[in-house]
Amino acid sequence: xxxxxxxxxxxxxxxxxxxxxxxxxxxxxxxxxxxxxxxxxxxxxxxxxxxxxxxxxxxxxxxxxxxxxxxxxxxxxxxxxxxxxxxxxxxxxxxxxxxxxxxxxxxxxxxxxxxxxxxxxxxxxxxxxxxxxxxxxxxxxxxxxxxxxxxxxxxxxxxxxxxxxxxxxxxxxxxxxxxxxxxxxxxxxxxxxxxxxxxxxxxxxxxxxxxxxxxxxxxxxxxxxxxxxxxxxxxxxxxxxxxxxxxxxxxxxxxxxxxxxxxxxxxxxxxxxxxxxxxxxxxxxxxxxx
DNA sequence: AATCTATCCTGTTAGC
DNA sequence: TGCTAACAGGATAGAT
Numbered sequence: 413x414x415x416x417x418x419x420x421x422x423x424x425x426x427x428x429x430x431x432x433x434x435x436x437x438x439x440x441x442x443x444x445x446x447x448x449x450x451x452x453x454x455x456x457x458x459x460x461x462x463x464x465x466x467x468x469x470x471x472x473x474x475x476x477x478x479x480x481x482x483x484x485x486x487x488x489x490x491x492x493x494x495x496x497x498x499x500x501x502x503x504x505x506x507x508x509x510x511x512x513x514x515x516x517x518x519x520x521x522x523x524x525x526x527x528x529x530x531x532x533x534x535x536x537x538x539x540x541x542x543x544x545x546x547x548x549x550x551x552x553x554x555x556x557x558x559x560x561x562x563x564x565x566x567x568x569x570x571x572x573x574x575x576x577x578x579x580x581x582x583x584x585x586x587x588x589x590x591x592x593x594x595x596x597x598x599x600x601x602x603x604x605x606x607x608x609x610x611x612x613x614x615x616x617x618x619x620x621x622x623x624x625x626x627x628x629x630x631x632x633x634x635x636x637x638x639x640x641x642x643x644x645x646x647x648x649x650x651x652x653x654x655x656x657x658x659x660x661x662x663x664x665x666x667x668x669x670x671x672x673x674x675x676x677x678x679x680x681x682x683x684x685x686x687x688x689x690x691x692x693x694x695x696x697x698x699x700x701x702x
Numbered sequence: 703a704a705t706c707t708a709t710c711c712t713g714t715t716a717g718c
Numbered sequence: 719t720g721c722t723a724a725c726a727g728g729a730t731a732g733a734t
Contacts, residue, residue, distance in 0.1 A: 414727065414728090415727060415728090418727080446710075446711095446728095446729085470728080485728085485729090486727095486728090487711095487727095487728060487729085488711085488712095488726070488727060488728055488729095489711085489712075489713085489726090489727085514712080531711095532711075532712050532713065533710085533711045533712050533713080533726090533728095534710080534711055534712080535710070535711070535728060535729080536728095537729095575704095576704085576705095577704075577705080578704080578705060578706090582705085582706090585728090587728090587729080594727050594728070595726090595727060595728090596727060597727095646727080648726085648727065649713080649714075649726075649727085650713095650726095650727080651727080668727095690705090690706070690707090691706085691707075691708090692726095692727095693725085693726085
């Protein structure tokens, strides 16, 4: 589920509960998620103080006080739930704590927070790496620029899309070109930029530097991600903030999951279409996206 | 080299 | 109501 805005929302929640605190205990309830958890996973984290929770693309990174880094990816269905000591249910004796289904890892923090990682489909990832080699880690090494960073721009797209014969939609989903977009936000950004998803990527490239289309596109990517972060992400099925509250950017979708809907540009009058493009649902307004 | 396809896994939902 | 099939926000190994 989670794309960059959802991961960023989760990061902000984890900061509250983890930064500056010591991981006092780790419960590991299965040996693997998408990949096997590293050897000695719980032992290597126990007693470590969390210096910072950062994000690279859709990866969450917990910098620890021994120069190691806990790398976490939510895959399609991963979520974190933070329970603070104050949240403890009043002892009325009628609500025994029910074991959460598909909760695979639990961190118990020195401040009393309980942080449960739940991931029904188990496409998520956890790994521990050394801080000095973090950007060379196999999961992070090939990632393109952060779309909200200063290195991502129309000029950057102009260079990276040159000669790409694949569709602009597939290109934006490629984490090597720009890192953090997924299916929802690619659809939304292309709508904002009024670019048809099936356009060959190279057809947007201009020899002498980025043209209007890529300028619009770079701006659209940034604006849709910023607005989604401000809304706490999009809650379709799995995504919730770490306190359980829902994001609400799904109400702002212009095209995603709006097949047969009227184009939100009222003067357009087009009808949103859905088509499967390289195996993924694509939504767009054929009238204003060209 | 670039680009597609199938696949990991489970839960939800659309359709019969 | 109950069953089955299709589909889901990701990423990648392997085929072409």
